[in-house]
Amino acid sequence: MLDLMRRKAQSPYIQATIVIIILVFVFWGVNSGDGPGRNDAATVNGQSISYQEFQQAYDRTTNQYREQFGGSLPEPLLKMLNIRQQVMSQLVDQTLLLQGAQSMGLRVSDEEIRKTIQEMGSFQNNGTFDVKRYKEVLAGSRLTPANFESSIRTELLTNKVVNALGRFARVMPQEVQNRFILDYETTTIAAVRLSGADFSGQVQVSDEKLSPFYDAHKDNYKTEPQRKLNYLFFSKKMSAATPTEAEVSGYFAQHRAEFASPEERRARHILLLTPADADEQTKKATRAKLTEILTQARNGADFADLAKKHSQDGSAANGGDLGFFGRGRMVPPFEQAAFALKEGQISDIVESQFGFHIIKLEKINPAHQRELAEVKDAIIAKLAADQGGSQAFKVAGDAYEQIILAGSLQKYASANHIAISATDFFTRSQAPAELADKPSLLAAAFTLNKGELSSLVEDDGGYAILSVEDAKAPEIPPLTQVRAQVERDYVADAAQKLAEKAAEDLLAAMKKGATLEAEAQKLNRPIEMASYSRAERGTQSLPATVLDKGLELSASAAVPNKVITDNNVFYVIRLLERKEPAAELLAGKEAELRASVLKENQMNLLTAWLGTLKEKAKISVNQQLLEQQ
Numbered sequence: 001m002l003d004l005m006r007r008k009a010q011s012p013y014i015q016a017t018i019v020i021i022i023l024v025f026v027f028w029g030v031n032s033g034d035g036p037g038r039n040d041a042a043t044v045n046g047q048s049i050s051y052q053e054f055q056q057a058y059d060r061t062t063n064q065y066r067e068q069f070g071g072s073l074p075e076p077l078l079k080m081l082n083i084r085q086q087v088m089s090q091l092v093d094q095t096l097l098l099q100g101a102q103s104m105g106l107r108v109s110d111e112e113i114r115k116t117i118q119e120m121g122s123f124q125n126n127g128t129f130d131v132k133r134y135k136e137v138l139a140g141s142r143l144t145p146a147n148f149e150s151s152i153r154t155e156l157l158t159n160k161v162v163n164a165l166g167r168f169a170r171v172m173p174q175e176v177q178n179r180f181i182l183d184y185e186t187t188t189i190a191a192v193r194l195s196g197a198d199f200s201g202q203v204q205v206s207d208e209k210l211s212p213f214y215d216a217h218k219d220n221y222k223t224e225p226q227r228k229l230n231y232l233f234f235s236k237k238m239s240a241a242t243p244t245e246a247e248v249s250g251y252f253a254q255h256r257a258e259f260a261s262p263e264e265r266r267a268r269h270i271l272l273l274t275p276a277d278a279d280e281q282t283k284k285a286t287r288a289k290l291t292e293i294l295t296q297a298r299n300g301a302d303f304a305d306l307a308k309k310h311s312q313d314g315s316a317a318n319g320g321d322l323g324f325f326g327r328g329r330m331v332p333p334f335e336q337a338a339f340a341l342k343e344g345q346i347s348d349i350v351e352s353q354f355g356f357h358i359i360k361l362e363k364i365n366p367a368h369q370r371e372l373a374e375v376k377d378a379i380i381a382k383l384a385a386d387q388g389g390s391q392a393f394k395v396a397g398d399a400y401e402q403i404i405l406a407g408s409l410q411k412y413a414s415a416n417h418i419a420i421s422a423t424d425f426f427t428r429s430q431a432p433a434e435l436a437d438k439p440s441l442l443a444a445a446f447t448l449n450k451g452e453l454s455s456l457v458e459d460d461g462g463y464a465i466l467s468v469e470d471a472k473a474p475e476i477p478p479l480t481q482v483r484a485q486v487e488r489d490y491v492a493d494a495a496q497k498l499a500e501k502a503a504e505d506l507l508a509a510m511k512k513g514a515t516l517e518a519e520a521q522k523l524n525r526p527i528e529m530a531s532y533s534r535a536e537r538g539t540q541s542l543p544a545t546v547l548d549k550g551l552e553l554s555a556s557a558a559v560p561n562k563v564i565t566d567n568n569v570f571y572v573i574r575l576l577e578r579k580e581p582a583a584e585l586l587a588g589k590e591a592e593l594r595a596s597v598l599k600e601n602q603m604n605l606l607t608a609w610l611g612t613l614k615e616k617a618k619i620s621v622n623q624q625l626l627e628q629q
Helices: 014-028 051-068 075-081 083-103 110-118 131-140 145-166 173-184 207-216 245-254 280-298 303-310 314-318 332-338 372-406 409-415 439-445 479-511 516-523 544-552 583-616 623-627
Strands: 040-044 047-050 186-195 226-235 264-273 321-325 350-352 355-365 457-459 462-472 528-532 564-566 569-579 619-621
Touching: 040 051, 040 083, 047 051, 047 083, 051 083, 083 145, 083 583, 083 619, 083 623, 110 145, 131 145, 145 583, 173 583, 186 479, 186 516, 186 544, 207 479, 226 372, 226 409, 226 439, 245 372, 264 280, 264 303, 264 332, 264 583, 280 303, 280 355, 303 314, 314 321, 321 355, 332 350, 332 355, 372 409, 372 462, 409 462, 439 457, 439 462, 479 516, 479 569, 528 544, 544 564, 544 569, 619 623
Parallel strands: none
Antiparallel strands: 040 047, 040 619, 186 528, 186 569, 226 462, 264 321, 264 355, 350 355, 457 462, 564 569
């Protein structure tokens, strides 16, 4: 949630931390105790989680899922997601985490929260925190300042816990070596892919086969519901007056910030990573290496080429290009250095939480306040649209009242000599041209039954009043009417089954000692080869599910137990070779691997700490609350 609202660097462990917290407590479950109070959703070591707090979190989570699924959340999916248990687990986790942090003596001051929020770019105008914008953004995200600031406190405290525990994590040289081999050893596999398209020519269609298939899949051919409408539409452009000069000037004066662009800078950088627990000797060596690169850059070497060669950041492939960014988007040391440079200048070495950088400033887009003359036309259009919308709403509302009094849309139109727009029968997927770009009207039409009148329905272009003249419910057509479609579906289904059977037979033959080459030749299918490592596999043509399964194979188990399925295509594979990476490659990967192992060890420490908290905690949950539907 917070990532959507701010553009600033955060601890790289926060997302992993939250995931682990959730997994740990969901796995272990929730202890039963004496039971929470009547108005409590749960208690954690005597600390209450109120029913209101639970309900608000539940509503937020449910709404987020609904947005992900296009506004609706089917009941079976709702049950499968078990949202109530999810929310309860998260609230318990959060409470335990905060209690644990308190026992460690960790605190987050109001000043820390204030400073963090003020540095968020989402709440700034021209690089300065704007209270009005802060409240508007939170309101748009359905958050109160109190709730948001509480979440900031939790995040900062979580960060402090991770950092405090992380200081105890260590990385042994053998761990780096093991990770190097795991990530960069080369795996070579051979694969045969089989799809239904390869077998469709073998499928014979007959009435004896088609009729049972149709009977088993009748619902797939059910027609869409249809509606036949009469309606009135009131355009927002129907009577929009031209705004006066005073109205335009007044709007501009009140909304100058809308027409301001803050300063932005485009920069490249070269980053050499350093682990969070790097000692002074490691930092000194990294700084020395970057000093050599800096000397080359200042002596005329192409900065982009140097970044491609040396930078350990994801931007290296683009020559270190970070694009344009404003204040509040980068970590403070980087931002301070970047905004102190002139175009074309290269910074001294800058140390941040990620390591050591050198920065080249490419271009400055200065802050710009557009004047009234530049935006006048846009303001006129907006004010006209606003005025037209208000007028259309008033006219539509008056018409609706008169329709109710008249008894029907037709009687109102006849009495007032108004032409009604009418349609023939249509489905939602094949709407008439005049409604095709009006999704809100279509949605409303299919909630109404024959003879029903809608309320006012707003669309981007205006307001409508709908009356359903007639409606047709979905029906299953006879086979003769949809035979062509049923034949296509039958062939596709039968061919898919043949492909699956061929893949299973191929795998079974290989388990008995047959070669992939011989079996592929019988099927007249080519063999695809892939050589890749766990860390570098983006250029392969085979899908990730197949490559992942290849990494699981070994010399003693060179073929998988089951056929691999991906996107309705079947794959049979064999491990050909696994080769350790060249030792000299380790030098260029060591810092990155060490940082990765360190994060993993820190997460293991965190998991153990949370496990201890869980074992000692007294947690009581209102089970009736979780069982509600």
